[in-house]
Amino acid sequence: MDRAITRRFGTAAALISVLAFVTTVAQAADPLPSWNDGRAKQAIVAFVAKVTKEGAPDFVPPAARIATFDNDGTLWAEQPMYFQLLFALDRVKALAPQHPEWQEKEPFASLLRGDVKGALAGGERAMLDIVMITHAGMTTDEFEKIVADWIATATHPVTKRPYTAMVYQPMLELLAYLRANGFKTFIVSGGGIEFMRPWTEHVYGIPPEQVIGSSIKTQFEMRDGKPVLVRLPEIDFIDDKTGKPVGIHKIIGRRPLMAFGNSDGDLQMLQWTTAGPGPRFGLIVHHTDAEREWAYDRHSSIGRLDKGLDEAQARGWTVVDMKGDWRTLYPHEKK
Amino acid sequence: MDRAITRRFGTAAALISVLAFVTTVAQAADPLPSWNDGRAKQAIVAFVAKVTKEGAPDFVPPAARIATFDNDGTLWAEQPMYFQLLFALDRVKALAPQHPEWQEKEPFASLLRGDVKGALAGGERAMLDIVMITHAGMTTDEFEKIVADWIATATHPVTKRPYTAMVYQPMLELLAYLRANGFKTFIVSGGGIEFMRPWTEHVYGIPPEQVIGSSIKTQFEMRDGKPVLVRLPEIDFIDDKTGKPVGIHKIIGRRPLMAFGNSDGDLQMLQWTTAGPGPRFGLIVHHTDAEREWAYDRHSSIGRLDKGLDEAQARGWTVVDMKGDWRTLYPHEKK
Numbered sequence: 214m215d216r217a218i219t220r221r222f223g224t225a226a227a228l229i230s231v232l233a234f235v236t237t238v239a240q241a242a243d244p245l246p247s248w249n250d251g252r253a254k255q256a257i258v259a260f261v262a263k264v265t266k267e268g269a270p271d272f273v274p275p276a277a278r279i280a281t282f283d284n285d286g287t288l289w290a291e292q293p294m295y296f297q298l299l300f301a302l303d304r305v306k307a308l309a310p311q312h313p314e315w316q317e318k319e320p321f322a323s324l325l326r327g328d329v330k331g332a333l334a335g336g337e338r339a340m341l342d343i344v345m346i347t348h349a350g351m352t353t354d355e356f357e358k359i360v361a362d363w364i365a366t367a368t369h370p371v372t373k374r375p376y377t378a379m380v381y382q383p384m385l386e387l388l389a390y391l392r393a394n395g396f397k398t399f400i401v402s403g404g405g406i407e408f409m410r411p412w413t414e415h416v417y418g419i420p421p422e423q424v425i426g427s428s429i430k431t432q433f434e435m436r437d438g439k440p441v442l443v444r445l446p447e448i449d450f451i452d453d454k455t456g457k458p459v460g461i462h463k464i465i466g467r468r469p470l471m472a473f474g475n476s477d478g479d480l481q482m483l484q485w486t487t488a489g490p491g492p493r494f495g496l497i498v499h500h501t502d503a504e505r506e507w508a509y510d511r512h513s514s515i516g517r518l519d520k521g522l523d524e525a526q527a528r529g530w531t532v533v534d535m536k537g538d539w540r541t542l543y544p545h546e547k548k
Numbered sequence: 549m550d551r552a553i554t555r556r557f558g559t560a561a562a563l564i565s566v567l568a569f570v571t572t573v574a575q576a577a578d579p580l581p582s583w584n585d586g587r588a589k590q591a592i593v594a595f596v597a598k599v600t601k602e603g604a605p606d607f608v609p610p611a612a613r614i615a616t617f618d619n620d621g622t623l624w625a626e627q628p629m630y631f632q633l634l635f636a637l638d639r640v641k642a643l644a645p646q647h648p649e650w651q652e653k654e655p656f657a658s659l660l661r662g663d664v665k666g667a668l669a670g671g672e673r674a675m676l677d678i679v680m681i682t683h684a685g686m687t688t689d690e691f692e693k694i695v696a697d698w699i700a701t702a703t704h705p706v707t708k709r710p711y712t713a714m715v716y717q718p719m720l721e722l723l724a725y726l727r728a729n730g731f732k733t734f735i736v737s738g739g740g741i742e743f744m745r746p747w748t749e750h751v752y753g754i755p756p757e758q759v760i761g762s763s764i765k766t767q768f769e770m771r772d773g774k775p776v777l778v779r780l781p782e783i784d785f786i787d788d789k790t791g792k793p794v795g796i797h798k799i800i801g802r803r804p805l806m807a808f809g810n811s812d813g814d815l816q817m818l819q820w821t822t823a824g825p826g827p828r829f830g831l832i833v834h835h836t837d838a839e840r841e842w843a844y845d846r847h848s849s850i851g852r853l854d855k856g857l858d859e860a861q862a863r864g865w866t867v868v869d870m871k872g873d874w875r876t877l878y879p880h881e882k883k
Contacts, residue, residue: 276755353797397757410801420611421801422732423757431797433790433816440819442797449798455768462688462766462777463784464799466745466756481768484775 244390247383247541253496254538256531257387260494264470265394271492275395279469281461281482282388284402284409284426286475286516287498288417289380290369292507294329294515296376297404300363302329304347321346348405349429349446356444361411374545377416381498382541384473388417391471399469401461402426403453403478407444425460427452453478458485470494476516480524487528495530497521502536579725582718582876588831589873591866592722595829599805600729606827610730614804616796616817617723619737619744619761621810621851622833623752624715625704627842629664629850631711632743635698637664639682656681683740684764684781691779696746709880712751716833717876719808723752726806734804736796737761738788738813742779760795762787788813793820805829811851815859822863830865832856837871 248254264273285291305315305324315321320339323331333339348356368375388398398419400409406426413419428449431442452460458481461469472479472486475498483495499518500509511519525532533539541547583589599608620626640650640659650656655674658666668674683691703710723733733754735744741761748754763784766777787795793816796804807814807821810833818830834853835844846854860867868874876882 276749279757406798406801414611422614422799424801428798431794433793433820435819440793440816440823442793442820458768458775458777459766463741463763464757466741466759481775484770485768485777488775 244393245383245386247386247539247547249538249540251534251538253531253533257390257494257496260471260492261391261394264492273470273491277467277470278391278394278396279399279465279467280391280396280471281399281401281425281465281469281473281486282384283474283476283479283482284400284404286500287381287473287479288384288388288400289376290506291516292509293371295404296369296379297408298343299370299376300360300367300408301343301347303363303367304359305343308347345429345446348408349444351444353407353431353442353444356407357411360408364412374543377412378545379543380416381539382544382547383539384498385417385544387473388419392418396471397423399423399425399461399465401452401457401472401482403451403456405429406452425452425464427456455481457482461485472496473498474521475500476518477521478516480521483521483524483530484528487530495525495528496533497525497530498533499535501534502539502542504536505542506535508536579728580718580721582721582874582882584873584875586869586873588866588868592725592829592831595806595827596726596729599827608805608826612802612805613726613729613731614734614800614802615726615731615806616734616736616760616800616804616808616821617719618809618811618814618817619735619739621835622716622808622814623719623723623735624711625841626851627844628706630739631704631714632739633678634705634711635695635702635743636678636682638698638702639694640678643682680764680781683743684779686779688742688766688777688779691742692746695743699747709878712747713880714878715751716874717879717882718874719833720752720879722808723754727753731806732758734758734760734796734800736787736792736807736817738786738791740764741787760787760799762791790816792817796820807831808833809856810835811853812856813851815856818856818859818865819863822865830860830863831868832860832865833868834870836869837874837877839871840877841870843871 244258245254263269263271264278266272282288285295289296302324305321309315309325312321315325320332320335320342364377369379372379391398400413400419400423402409402425404426406424406428409426410421410424413424414421430445430447430449432445434441434443450456450460457479461482468489469486471494472482473496474483487493487495497518499522500507500516502508509516510522511517524530579593580589598604598606599613601607617623620630624631637659640656644650644660647656650660655667655670655678699712704714707714726733735748735754735758737744737760739761741759741763744761745756745759748759749756765780765782765784767780769776769778785791785795792814796817803824804821806829807817808831809818822828822830832853834857835842835851837843844851845857846852859865
């Protein structure tokens with residue numbers, strides 16, 4: 214260490230300034246360590262630099278730095294089926310002893326025999342029956358506890374890991390990086406809003422009030438002089454496809470600056486976001502990694518990415534090649 | 549100034565520390581200068597001190613410090629009728645040249661003759677006709693501009709001041725005081741969400757994503773390859789009475805720590821808030837000041853406060869006596 218500096222500022226002050234310098238360099242060198250240095254990472258960093266540089270032509274004030282993220286397939290995995298559906302199946306099993314009639318009644322009978330495919334053969338009607346029986350009929354406080362207990366203990370059928378361990382490490386870094394640059398990060402998911410809120414703050418650093426999703430109706434009631442909100446078996450809002458920009462408008466009330474998705478369910482959110490005036494950024498996570506995860510796109514029944522892949526080309530959205538762009542996939546693989 | 553201090557730190561540094569000290573003392577002495585030192589002010593300050601004192605039994609982490617405010621009659625005035633209704637009446641006049649048929653058609657004919665009472669004699673149906681014709685049929689961007697233009701130029705029929713000058717100075721101070729103490733402030737209004745969002749950030753420091761209100765449905769459409777959201781003449785959600793806790797749950801997803809209202813429309817929000825576990829705070833603004841504003845409660849058709857006044861007693865909510873508790877009413881009266 215330079216003796217003149219040590220003398221002028223004292224040892225402690227010099228140490229602090231050196232530490233600060235080292236930290237700054239480390240951050241500047243790699244804010245996204247789990248991303249390989251490809252086009253996707255470069256596009257993200259260049260965009261953030263552009264909109265956060267005060268006085269520059271593309272500068273955007275912090276209040277307008279809204280970034281929206283799809284959840285299933287974008288922030289965490291979604292195969293072999295949406296995790297919320299796996300939650301519903303677990304709930305059917307847990308509730309079965311109180312419903313002996315389910316042994317004879319579809320879609321429950323098939324489910325309880327372990328025949329998921331057979332249960333879902335009943336199409337949208339069967340799916341809705343399963344969702345409503347497992348998601349409605351209790352108070353909001355009760356449902357929150359059911360979800361919190363499940364997410365703390367349930368494990369994924371293939372990886373045998375907790376579902377919250379199947380979030381994508383590069384996206385966790387991206388969320389933190391955007392927040393460090395003054396962005397407010399939101400989830401905009403086709404999944405159930407109350408299925409996500411109990412754990413998004415802990416897992417993603419996204420508080421409940423920044424989660425948008427599909428919902429069922431609730432009703433205010435007084436029970437023994439105490440107010441409760443009861444979950445009704447009635448759809449309130451489907452936050453998917455054209456519903457995503459509608460949901461963003463309903464809850465955020467302004468157009469995002471950046472939007473991140475992985476399937477055609479995110480197409481309209483990306484269109485709406487990137488059609489805004491001034492700089493905008495759209496990104497699609499393309500599941501190309503059959504070895505570390507799953508590879509699927511145009512022909513998948515879950516997380517189908519078909520039109521989105523074409524529009525990304527036409528509209529200049531960034532496409533993440535999961536296999537090539539992501540050095541690390543899950544947090545536990547981090548070195 | 550003490551010469552030893554001046555010598556040790558240099559004049560500039562000493563000046564800064566003295567200024568900082570003076571500012572701190574001034575803030576500590578009176579965070580709410582437009583509130584007289586009565587029970588209401590004392591209750592607010594005591595509650596905030598209690599929940600923000602780290603290590604204390606009632607400490608609440610910043611993430612859970614949610615405060616919800618009704619708008620009409622709580623943050624700004626609401627007489628002689630809700631300002632959004634005055635907006636709608638102004639819009640009917642502005643649109644009349646494009647609708648010659650309105651000269652013969654109620655409720656528009658009465659309105660255009662200046663007979664508001666006659667127009668509203670048609671009850672809910674007439675009101676809905678007026679709201680839908682003035683609030684639906686355009687894109688969300690177009691409506692935002694209509695509201696922004698109106699709020700910038702329209703004046704109140706009695707005071708002749710801009711509507712945004714009829715916000716309550718004590719409540720502006722309260723909003724700022726809570727935010728300085730780590731609270732996130734939300735509006736939860738029976739009024740239209742898109743009628744408020746264009747100006748709440750500027751006037752109250754509350755960003756669009758922290759505004760909850762009544763809404764009509766919107767629909768995503770592609771027009772010449774550009775995505776738009778079109779406002780439909782169809783109610784989506786009424787954020788009033790039992791709708792307020794439902795709206796809070798929908799958009800915030802957690803129970804507020806503090807809630808502020810002024811009418812029976814806020815009753816369920818106050819019940820829901822103060823029924824939560826741990827410390828909670830409910831407050832009702834009672835319009836008692838016929839001289840500086842309007843005095844009304846149990847028998848008013850606008851902002852009726854009847855059950856709320858009784859429940860405040862029973863449940864220990866703070867009641868603001870506008871005449872006695874508020875030293876200053878509007879910002880322009882500030883000395």
